[in-house]
Amino acid sequence: MSLLALDGPAVDGNLYTWITDLARRAPSWADSLLSAWSTYGLALFGALMVFAWWRARSSADPARTARALAAPLVVVVAFLVDTGIKSVFREQRPCQTLHTMTLEACPPLGDWSFPSNHAAIAAAAAAALWLIDRRLAAIAVPAAVLMAFSRVWVGAHYPHDVALGLVVGAVLGWLLTRAAGRATPLVQRLGATPLRVLVAPR
16 A cells, blocks of 8 residues: 655655756766766775774774674665655656656656665765764765765655655665674674684784
């Protein structure tokens, strides 16, 4: 059973069409960069989480290491929760409703729009990194905002889709990563097992 979705055009349809019209008038290099980021940018967050784990395991801080090990799982949970919200509201993509020309091919009917999975994943990773490694978070936070913006720029989402995606990802990322710090005893026990490579440098 699904609930009535937000009326996307009534919420921010004008802003969506203004941004997608701007995208069509922008230089081709700008569109290419934002389209590539929209499609492949999530790989950066994966790389940052791996780097955060590598730095955490050398820090002699088991709580930080526990959070770094949990970060990928935190992101997966955020994605699943965000997808669950999609299945409740079942909002059609703006390109289906408004029939606008977009940089990205319009997803088919039934590929729900609200909220944005890309934004949720990016925000969850950024929130986790904020609690693990502030230097890496300084890259991840603006990258998450850029990911959200790029999803509107290419025409895949309304602004309210990416806004809620950022909120869902950031809240879950923050809460779950903080909770992961309680796994410190497990990290300390792993240090005495063959799996110590996960929690301490050789």
